Amino acid sequence: MKQKKFPWIFISVVFVLSVATVWIRLQMIQVTYRINKVTQMTKKEQERLDLLRLKVAKLRSPKRLERLAKKSFHLTPPQVGQTIYVRDKKIR
Numbered sequence: 607m608k609q610k611k612f613p614w615i616f617i618s619v620v621f622v623l624s625v626a627t628v629w630i631r632l633q634m635i636q637v638t639y640r641i642n643k644v645t646q647m648t649k650k651e652q653e654r655l656d657l658l659r660l661k662v663a664k665l666r667s668p669k670r671l672e673r674l675a676k677k678s679f680h681l682t683p684p685q686v687g688q689t690i691y692v693r694d695k696k697i698r
Contacts, residue, residue, distance in 0.1 A: 664670065675681040
């Protein structure tokens with residue numbers, strides 16, 4: 607009777623190990639797809655960040671700000687005597 611159980615136990619163990627191996631491979635494939643998707647998303651967001659940094663640099667450009675001050679706010683460079691220099695004094 608022990609001889610008849612041995613093949614069934616062996617077949618059952620092999621079957622369980624085979625199913626586990628297939629399941630692990632499928633999980634690896636799914637994780638790989640997720641990693642690739644996150645990598646693509648990260649790359650797109652990095653490109654978007656670079657574009658936003660470029661836009662900020664353009665908006666902070668001294669030439670642009672000077673042009674905007676003259677055109678929109680009708681500002682002119684200060685005349686002689688209009689500039690006041692403040693000294694940095696330590697408060698005691």
